[in-house]
Amino acid sequence: MVDVSLLEVAGALALVAVAIGIAVWERTGLERDVGLATVRAFVQLTAIGYVIQLIFDSDELVFVVALLAVMVTIGAFTARTRAREVPGALGTLFVALGLAAAATLVLVIALGVFPATPRYLVPVGGMVIGNAMTAAAVALNRLGEDVRSSTREIEAALALGATGGQAIRAVTRRSLRSATIPVIDQTKTTGLITFPGTMVGMLVAGAQPVDAVRLQLILLYLLMGAVAIAALTAVALARRRFFTAAQQLREPAAPAR
Numbered sequence: 001m002v003d004v005s006l007l008e009v010a011g012a013l014a015l016v017a018v019a020i021g022i023a024v025w026e027r028t029g030l031e032r033d034v035g036l037a038t039v040r041a042f043v044q045l046t047a048i049g050y051v052i053q054l055i056f057d058s059d060e061l062v063f064v065v066a067l068l069a070v071m072v073t074i075g076a077f078t079a080r081t082r083a084r085e086v087p088g089a090l091g092t093l094f095v096a097l098g099l100a101a102a103a104t105l106v107l108v109i110a111l112g113v114f115p116a117t118p119r120y121l122v123p124v125g126g127m128v129i130g131n132a133m134t135a136a137a138v139a140l141n142r143l144g145e146d147v148r149s150s151t152r153e154i155e156a157a158l159a160l161g162a163t164g165g166q167a168i169r170a171v172t173r174r175s176l177r178s179a180t181i182p183v184i185d186q187t188k189t190t191g192l193i194t195f196p197g198t199m200v201g202m203l204v205a206g207a208q209p210v211d212a213v214r215l216q217l218i219l220l221y222l223l224m225g226a227v228a229i230a231a232l233t234a235v236a237l238a239r240r241r242f243f244t245a246a247q248q249l250r251e252p253a254a255p256a257r
Contacts, residue, residue: 009042064122067125068125078137083137083143086144086238088241092241100132100227104226105125107225124219128226131183135182135183138178139176139178140175142175143239150170158247164249165239180227183227198216198219199212
């Protein structure tokens with residue numbers, strides 16, 4: 001076990017001071033955001049640390065489901081800010097994140113990779129939902145922007161008899177590529193450029209390197225699958241909302257606030 005004191009955490013703020021100093025020196029205007037992010041991270045992580053400890057101590061799956069549901073909810077609201085041009089994005093994101101989390105967690109439990117206990121489901125679920133949220137946000141952001149910029153091409157395809165799905169197919173492909181490329185690149189460069197957090201944590205805790213590598217591989221494969229599921233679900237549900245029942249392109253909706 002690694003025992004970290006609050007004093008040591010405070011010492012790490014020296015690097016935050018460097019980041020703030022650079023922001024001030026270069027006049028990027030980000031010094032306030034850096035400070036706010038630092039404070040929020042401390043408050044949020046401290047609070048969730050106590051919540052997770054309570055869940056671990058209770059060892060009740062109902063609390064795990066409740067926590068993951070809260071994560072999905074917050075993730076959907078957060079991702080919606082990146083998908084302002086997509087009608088009904090919030091509901092789409094709820095479904096996409098929930099499906100990605102459920103599919104991956106059920107799979108690892110069914111395969112016996114992890115036991116169905118809070119100590120495993122909470123951290124794995126958090127990683128899955130976080131990565132799925134990012135992928136879904138990127139996919140819908142790209143989808144909304146491309147539909148707006150490709151209005152003439154889409155309407156021309158509709159005029160020639162294409163369905164909404166056919167007219168928007170090239171746009172959806174670009175959206176899916178944008179959402180999944182980061183996790184693909186991350187997986188390809190793992191061990192060459194970066195060492196993932198789970199692997200590093202296990203090594204620091206004294207685990208055998210082979211065991212740490214195998215667990216990290218499982219998590220990487222889970223995240224790749226979760227990202228693909230979330231992005232595909234989000235795009236598949238959202239693209240229909242750009243068209244009427246008569247396969248006509250809707251007028252651009254006012255951006256959600």
